Amino acid sequence: xxxxxxxxxxxxxxxxxxxxxxxxxxxxxxxxxxxxxxxxxxxxxxxxxxxxxxxxxxxxxxxxxxxxxxxxxxxxxxxxxxxxxxxxxxxxxxxxxxxxxxxxxxxxxxxxxxxxxxxxxxxxxxxxxxxxxxxxxxxxxxxxxxxxxxxxxxxxxxxxxxxxxxxxxxxxxxxxxxxxxxxxxxxxxxxxxxxxxxxxxxxxxxxxxxxxxxxxxxxx
Numbered sequence: 260x261x262x263x264x265x266x267x268x269x270x271x272x273x274x275x276x277x278x279x280x281x282x283x284x285x286x287x288x289x290x291x292x293x294x295x296x297x298x299x300x301x302x303x304x305x306x307x308x309x310x311x312x313x314x315x316x317x318x319x320x321x322x323x324x325x326x327x328x329x330x331x332x333x334x335x336x337x338x339x340x341x342x343x344x345x346x347x348x349x350x351x352x353x354x355x356x357x358x359x360x361x362x363x364x365x366x367x368x369x370x371x372x373x374x375x376x377x378x379x380x381x382x383x384x385x386x387x388x389x390x391x392x393x394x395x396x397x398x399x400x401x402x403x404x405x406x407x408x409x410x411x412x413x414x415x416x417x418x419x420x421x422x423x424x425x426x427x428x429x430x431x432x433x434x435x436x437x438x439x440x441x442x443x444x445x446x447x448x449x450x451x452x453x454x455x456x457x458x459x460x461x462x463x464x465x466x467x468x469x470x471x472x473x474x475x476x477x478x479x
Contacts, residue, residue: 289388301316304317304324305317319445320441323445323448335447338466340405340470345382345386347389348473360421360428371430372435373433378430382425393415405436405470407474446458447459450462
């Protein structure tokens with residue numbers, strides 16, 4: 260299985276070839292912290308939400324999340340990619356919320372995933388990291404955070420006041436990445452629980468390839 264992602268550099272300043280999963284995992288404490296906060300929220304939801312009202316992903320992962328030990332959670336958080344998504348491939352939505360942070364967005368047929376208060380705080384932290392990263396290292400932002408080039412250009416132009424407003428009004432757009440692919444989450448939690456490093460590295464490469472595929476789709 261190849262360990263590199265084929266996002267080519269373009270003359271207009273697009274993404275350069277991406278290093279392998281081991282390289283991406285280094286030097287990303289803020290990303291890992293956001294992942295840790297995401298996993299903590301998921302675990303709390305698994306322990307406190309009634310089965311019939313929990314999001315489908317929580318229902319699938321409830322057992323694994325409930326029994327996950329701190330060291331396993333730390334390993335999962337150290338994944339070389341963001342475990343959250345904030346519409347980072349939807350440039351039309353980002354253009355709309357940049358112009359009007361309170362604009363209405365119709366959720367994709369389902370309710371908010373996270374509770375409002377922690378979602379706002381996590382959205383704000385995620386936006387601050389994304390804003391910083393698309394300015395300082397856009398290539399890492401493209402792959403590790405799953406931000407398309409068009410969205411990266413919009414995010415880098417945001418003012419701090421806009422970041423706060425977007426977090427306050429658009430927190431419902433914050434979702435676990437691959438919410439509709441629970442098998443990825445099941446594999447991630449299982450590998451981390453057993454400390455199966457070889458399988459975990461294979462999963463990391465597979466996940467980065469999925470991210471790359473999504474990004475390439477939005478380059479067409």
